[in-house]
Amino acid sequence: MRQSQLFTKVERTAPKDEATVNAQLLVRAGFVSKLMAGAYTYLPLGLRVLRKIENIVREEMDAVGGQEILMPMLHPKANWTTTGGWENVDVLFKLKSRTEKEYALGQSEEEVVTPLIGKYISTYRDLPKAVYQINWKFRDELRAKSGLLRGIEFLMKDMYSFHEDQADFDRFYGVMKQAYFRVYERLGLVAKATEASGGAFTKKISYEFMVLTDAGEDDILYCDACEFCVNVEIAKEKEGEACTRCGKGRLAKARASEVGNVFDLGKKFAEDFELTFTNAKGERQHPVMGCYGIGISRLMGVIVEKFNDPAGIVWPESVAPFRAHLLELAGADGSKVYEHLQREKIEVLYDDRDVSAGQKFAEADLLGIPWRIVVSPKLEDRVEVKRRTEKEPKIVDPQDIHGIIR
């Protein structure tokens, strides 16, 4: 894409009312624009990043047999009174139509997916099944904050699985855990599976996937020698104590942001909606249900919190809005290189604007695209290629670029 055509522009100063790094950089660089606290517009650059994260999550959910659907965000009140959520879920947005009919905005979709699945599940031979969607969620938070980290409207992948028995759920939970770790790894993040409380509708322990960052709002204790990790809200252990699981490590405390979770919902929702299947003995039985969330838009914020330097964002290659940023300095013509990269199917942002070299360099650093390519009269027919993470460029022939940055 030609940068001269991009409708957004870089701001030279950071917005005064954003405290977190993710909000400051994303707003300044023109990836997002705040409509109100907790709700952002995703601009062309930001939407490209969001879609990349979404696609990585989608690929990994498909890989474990998840089937993608898209459910309404607007829910009838009845589904929520059936489960008690209308009265008990305080973050539920409720609204009334002009004819006084009442609705809820989806903040999680057990109330919709459970009756939906009931239409298609009748025998144990239909199980297990896992369906998911990637869709906007609404939560009436008392205080939206921290840029993309806590919104009242946010993009989330939510998967729901249905199983014949607890053993099959447990098996699937293990599969999902590995899928989640693959997602985070592909995003360049290290996540810890953390034991946490199950919230309002399950007494069981749930697992939250946490990325360590000071911008987060959870405190966790984790063992420095084994995988053990627990949210302080349910921890019986204390910081500095020896780990009881492995007996070798010590527990350290850290701030983290929750980028995914897994709940064993048991039979709660199946019972509420009278969802049953016929087992091998011919008896009617409730399936065991699980739900699995990943906060897509929050991940975008967390990635920026983790990957930045004083000059700007440093996107991991897997989610960068473009792979290459082609800077055409005054007196040179980058159009041939641009066309070459397009033929090679390399996503490239072509800075063809009539602005100074210094401004192009500064803004390129802020945008954080992984590879920077410079064409300049100084270089004659050669071009300069540099990684965002590195200091020194390489001078190469234009036809060699795609081989280097691919």
Added chain:
RNA sequence: CGGGCCGUCGUAUACCGGUAGUACGCCUGUUUUGGGUACAGGUAGACUGGGUUCGAUUCCCAGCGGCCCGACCA
């Protein structure tokens, strides 16, 4: 929801109970051309509604909005 701070050109800021200034942006021209080039001219602003006052952007009240701390957060 409790507490605190704050709303001034597009952005970031300053001053002031009596003509609202600066930087960046934007427009025109010249200049410059490898790290936000320089100069000249121009453009553009007091959240809303009440009150006090001769006069309010400034003081007071309310509303709306924002940020921070806490609580909350399937």
